[in-house]
Each structure stands twice: as C-alpha cells, then as structure tokens.
Amino acid sequence: MLAAFVTRTDADDPISALQVGERPAPDVPEGWARVRLKAAGLNHHDLWSLRGVGLPDERLPMILGCDGAGLDDDGNEVIVHAVISGDPVGLIPTGDETLDPRRSLLSEVHQGTLADEVIVPKANLVPKPAGLSWEEAACLPTAWLTAYRMLFTQGQVRPGQTILVQGAGGGVATALIALGRAAGVRVWVTSRDEGKRTRAVQLGADRAFESGARLPERVDAVMETVGAATWSHSVKSLKPGGAIVICGATSGAAPKNAELNRIFFLQLRVLGSTMGTREELGRLANFLLTSGVRPQIDTVLPLERAREGFEKLASGDVVGKVVFTR
Ligand SMILES: NC(=O)c1ccc[n+]([C@@H]2O[C@H](COP(=O)([O-])OP(=O)(O)OC[C@H]3O[C@@H](n4cnc5c(N)ncnc54)[C@H](OP(=O)(O)O)[C@@H]3O)[C@@H](O)[C@H]2O)c1
Numbered sequence: 001m002l003a004a005f006v007t008r009t010d011a012d013d014p015i016s017a018l019q020v021g022e023r024p025a026p027d028v029p030e031g032w033a034r035v036r037l038k039a040a041g042l043n044h045h046d047l048w049s050l051r052g053v054g055l056p057d058e059r060l061p062m063i064l065g066c067d068g069a070g071l072d073d074d075g076n077e078v079i080v081h082a083v084i085s086g087d088p089v090g091l092i093p094t095g096d097e098t099l100d101p102r103r104s105l106l107s108e109v110h111q112g113t114l115a116d117e118v119i120v121p122k123a124n125l126v127p128k129p130a131g132l133s134w135e136e137a138a139c140l141p142t143a144w145l146t147a148y149r150m151l152f153t154q155g156q157v158r159p160g161q162t163i164l165v166q167g168a169g170g171g172v173a174t175a176l177i178a179l180g181r182a183a184g185v186r187v188w189v190t191s192r193d194e195g196k197r198t199r200a201v202q203l204g205a206d207r208a209f210e211s212g213a214r215l216p217e218r219v220d221a222v223m224e225t226v227g228a229a230t231w232s233h234s235v236k237s238l239k240p241g242g243a244i245v246i247c248g249a250t251s252g253a254a255p256k257n258a259e260l261n262r263i264f265f266l267q268l269r270v271l272g273s274t275m276g277t278r279e280e281l282g283r284l285a286n287f288l289l290t291s292g293v294r295p296q297i298d299t300v301l302p303l304e305r306a307r308e309g310f311e312k313l314a315s316g317d318v319v320g321k322v323v324f325t326r
Contacts, residue, residue, distance in 0.1 A: 001025045001116035004306040004324075007061040009052030015314060017050045020306045023063060026111060026119045033072050033122045035080055039138035040113040041067030042309050042322040043171060044250060045105065050310075054108055066106045068113030069128055069137035070326075077128040079285065080113060080120055081278045082106045082141045098149075098275050105142075105275065114306060116326060126281050129289050139171070139295035139321045140284055142275065146247050147175035148284045149276035150223055151183070155245040159184030161220040164237050166190050166230040168200035168208060172247060174296045174320045176223045177203045182291040188219065190230065199319045203296055221245060228252035235259035235268065243269040296320030 003023040010017040028034045046064045049055045055062060066082040086102020097103050106112045106120070128137045150172075151157045157180065165176045168191035180187040181204030189200045190211045197208035209215065212233050220242055222234040227249025234244050236259070262268065276284070288294065298320040301309050309322040 002303055003063045003115035004065065004303065005061050005063045005114075006050055006055070009050060009055060009057070009060070011051045014047050014050035015307065015310055018307060018310055020304065023061070023115065025117055028119050031122060032119045033125055035068065035070045035072055035078060035118050035120065035125070037068045037070040037113055037116060037118060037326055038134040039069050039326070040065050040115075040303070040324050041138045041142065042114075042313055042324065043067065043142045044248070044313065045142065046107070046114070047310065047314055049107060059109065062107055063111040063113075063115050063118075064107050065112035065114030065118075066142045067138050067140070068118055069134050072125060076125075077130070078125040079128045079137050079140055079281065080106070080118060081124040081126055081281050082113075083275050083277070084110055084121065084124065096277055098277060114303060114324060124278065126278060126285065129285050131289050132285065132294075135297055135300055135323045135325065136288075136295050137285070138323055139297065140288075141281060143171035143321065144175040144179075144295060145276040145281050145284055146273065147172050147179055147223075148287070149280055150245045150247055150273045151176060151179055151185070153276070153280065154271045154273040155221045155223070155243055157183070157185055157221055160186075162186040162188060162217075164188045164190065164215065164219045164222045164234070165205070166211075166222065166224055166234060167226040167250070168205070169193065169196040169316070169319045170225055170250070171318075171321050172225045173223070174200075174203060177205050178293045178296065179287070181205070182287070182293045188215065190233070196319055218242070225249075226251050228255040231255035232257045232259055235262050238266065238268050240266040241268070242266075243271055245271045245273050247273045297323055299323070300325060302326070
C-alpha cells in the first residue's frame with residue numbers, strides 16, 4: 001500500500017527523511033480494526049517524528065500520521081482516535097487515556113495514518129457524523145481535539161471570558177479561535193504576520209495583535225502553542241489568577257525569562273494539555289455539527305504529493321490544516 005514513512009530520521013533536515021512509497025498492508029490482530037483511509041491530516045508532530053523526536057531508531061520504519069478518517073471493514077464511516085492506550089485491547093483503568101503513562105500517539109509505537117490503511121484498537125473508532133466531509137473529519141483527532149481539551153477541560157474557559165491565542169496560523173491555534181468563538185468566548189490572537197492576523201479575524205477572532213504587543217486589558221486565559229518566543233508575553237497578559245494552557249513549544253521549550261515571580265505573585269496557573277480522550281473526540285464532532293463550525297483547511301493534496309504538504313507546514317506558510325486524500 002502507499003504510505004508516507006520514515007526509515008532514518010534527520011534532526012536538521014527533516015523533509016529529507018520523508019519517504020513516500022510502498023509499505024506492506026497491516027494484519028489485523030484480535031480486538032483491533034482496519035480502517036481504509038479516505039483522508040489524513042498532517043500535524044507538526046509528523047515533522048517532529050522526521051527529526052527523531054519521540055521516535056527512536058529501533059521503532060523504524062514508521063508510517064507517519066496521527067489523524068485519519070475512513071471506512072472500517074463493516075463499511076462504517078469512522079474517525080480514528082489517535083491516543084493508543086498502553087494496554088490497547090483492554091479497558092483504560094483511569095477512564096482518561098491521556099493520563100495513561102504508557103499511552104502513545106499513532107505513529108510513535110504503532111504505524112500511522114498517512115497510508116491506504118491503518119489498524120487501531122476497536123475502542124479507538126469514533127463514528128464520523130455524516131455532516132462532516134472526510135477532509136474535515138480528518139482534522140479532528142489531533143489539532144482540534146487538543147484545542148477542545150485546552151479550552152473546555154483544562155482551561156475551563158466560560159462564555160463571556162476573554163482568551164489570548166498565541167501564533168494565530170497554526171492548526172491548533174485556528175481550532176482554538178473557531179471553537180472559542182462558537183462557545184461565546186472573546187478570542188484575541190497574536191501573529192507575527194499581518195496576513196495571518198487578517199485571516200484570524202475572518203475565522204472569528206475578535207481582535208488580532210502583533211506578537212508581543214501590549215493588550216488593551218489582561219485576559220482570563222492564554223492558549224500557548226508557540227513556547228519560548230511568546231512565553232513571557234503570555235505570562236504578562238494574564239489577569240491575577242488566570243491560566244496559561246500549554247500544549248506545545250514550536251519555537252523552543254526554554255524561554256529566556258520564565259517569569260516565575262509573576263507566576264507566584266499573581267497566583268497564575270500553568271496547565272499542561274495533551275490530545276484528549278475518545279469521549280472528548282465524540283463531543284467535539286457533535287459540537288461541530290450543532291455549532292456549524294468547520295475546520296479551516298489550508299491545503300488538500302493526494303497522498304502521492306505528501307512531500308509538498310510537509311514542505312508547506314515546515315515553511316510556516318499555513319493557515320489551518322494540510323490534509324492528504326486517497
Ligand atoms: N500536546 C499535544 O497534544 C499537541 C497536539 C497538537 C500540537 N501540539 C504542538 O503544538 C504546537 C503547535 O502545532 P500546530 O501544528 O498547531 O502549529 P505550528 O505549525 O507549530 O505553528 C504554530 C504557530 O507558531 C507560531 N510560531 C512558530 N515559530 C515561532 C517563533 N519562532 N516565534 C513566534 N511564533 C512562532 C506561528 O505563528 P505566527 O506565524 O502566526 O506568528 C505558527 O502559526 C506544535 O509544537 C505541536 O507539536 C501538541
């Protein structure tokens with residue numbers, strides 16, 4: 001089958017490590033299900049994998065891709081939940097698989113979704129609502145699920161509050177804007193790029209500011225994916241008692257100034273967030289149906305042209321998701 005995969009990682013030149021070609025079709029173990037993919041979303045995670053982050057040599061070759069939607073062997077339209085429990089066939093004891101210390105994301109231990117077929121535990125299949133296209137459904141399992149959990153589970157953001165989303169163009173950031181807006185939250189964003197600021201407002205942001213700009217007032221919560229480059233601004237932008245919810249650090253994990261004094265003096269909260277549960281993925285799909293919100297898709301390409309999609313994401317020149325189709 002056709003797949004986008006990696007056989008040797010490259011920390012400096014990740015795209016050079018990408019291969020698009022034939023891989024053996026998977027066997028289906030007891031308790032697992034095969035999904036014939038119709039669409040698969042690309043994430044920054046796939047670029048990290050090409051660099052070898054979270055993907056040691058002994059797990060190679062590995063098919064990339066966390067996000068996918070397609071047909072199971074019974075012909076059901078399904079979304080693939082990407083968080084694989086450490087005990088994938090059994091029940092998840094905590095009820096929250098994101099807290100399972102042995103959990104992995106598709107393409108970290110088990111082969112990923114940038115392929116004709118993927119196998120996952122049966123419990124990881126979520127019904128795809130008919131009202132969502134394949135491409136839209138394939139955006140949900142990573143970036144959109146992460147945004148949903150950041151806002152509503154970890155951030156406990158309420159209608160009428162104001163949030164700041166750093167780095168307006170990313171997949172998670174565009175999801176945060178759209179979901180926050182649909183939930184009655186006032187969404188402010190920052191971006192280094194004027195075009196992305198304009199697009200963010202078109203997507204539903206109330207106002208867009210240059211990265212690092214002083215805001216008209218402090219916000220209830222900051223949604224952080226950029227990391228080192230925006231951390232200090234995030235801390236300074238919060239009301240006393242406010243929360244930074246952080247799911248990623250694209251620009252680096254070690255900010256020059258961690259602003260520890262402000263964090264304790266203003267009693268700020270720093271909340272980590274990673275992916276979401278299968279239950280949250282189901283709720284997210286329903287929320288899209290009831291709200292009419294749809295994922296912002298930057299580019300759709302056939303999987304054969306995966307390299308172009310990776311290059312686009314790596315260049316940072318995207319607003320919304322890159323999706324591959326079969
Ligand atoms: N924990 C999880 O479960 C989870 C899930 C999904 C993603 N993530 C992580 O979250 C991060 C965001 O991923 P993504 O795919 O949504 O987007 P992304 O492609 O990493 O881009 C996010 C935004 O970061 C900003 N940015 C990048 N480098 C910057 C720099 N040096 N200075 C200032 N801003 C910079 C850009 O904003 P502007 O150009 O608009 O300024 C860009 O739009 C990644 O690190 C990813 O690994 C984590």
